[in-house]
Amino acid sequence: MANKTEVIAEPGKQELFIKREFDFPRDLVFRAHIDRDIYQKWVGPNDLKMTIDRWEPHAGGSFNFTHERGGHKYNFFGVYHEVLAPERIVGTFEFDGLPERGHVILGVTMFEELTGNRCRLVHQSVFRSVEDRDGMVMSGMERGVREGYEKLDVLLAGEGTAATAVPRG
């Protein structure tokens, strides 16, 4: 049975947490977050086409990618504050399709080692307001996150053995 994706958004708080376990080693799951080719293959819901335009996964670098569905393009942009393999990625994140700019999110993704070559991902998103947070939850992000991790499971199952031989970072 697949591991479950939990999205935890306590009422009235300007943050949310995403928790997901993987039946793969931490190094591999971390690497799927910084390797451009792998990341492009799994992030986002199933019905969107993902294109990465800029990809600099290191402290002080930035990223830019587009989700496309039925002729509509959704652009996402952010900067990396810290990329600490294989433990933590800290950065900003903004969706440019909102009515105004400036609704930036601080994102912290933590990768915890579990026994049996498994790992747990804990992501925290911190928003400028409870309204920003609620807007994100209402946008259907939970489905996109869940479907993305399901794609990642399939990818890692197929490429796992080869990819573990690649060094960190």
Add this chain to the structure above:
Amino acid sequence: MANKTEVIAEPGKQELFIKREFDFPRDLVFRAHIDRDIYQKWVGPNDLKMTIDRWEPHAGGSFNFTHERGGHKYNFFGVYHEVLAPERIVGTFEFDGLPERGHVILGVTMFEELTGNRCRLVHQSVFRSVEDRDGMVMSGMERGVREGYEKLDVLLAGEGTAATAVPRG
């Protein structure tokens, strides 16, 4: 009489606001936040020596500066998500003297035009937890912020006329 610095930290919230008016035009106060030489002269409390090591005030750039007092050095690091002259600066901020890394802050500084060639600065800091926010407030940041803006007032009063002739951004 000098303009008052307000630090607003509502109990139980993972954010704080800083509000301060200036008897100077918005362009000038914005510029004092992105010009390396000017920034180095005013940020922080009176009894610290400020040195900027890296200064890239544009989206995707990063910064690094040191505060020094009595042989102790305090290092601050962050990345810029958005630098929109003369309205808004969005970025991350971290103090490397804490017991562990990862306590990153999202900072949004907004510059509002007021009548009479005056302006209002509104800064929002968003923290990963209420504890992080309370720790910052307890660290004496309010004095540092207030003294910094007082230095900025003096600087702008001295250099104001010449600096207004310099174009934005």
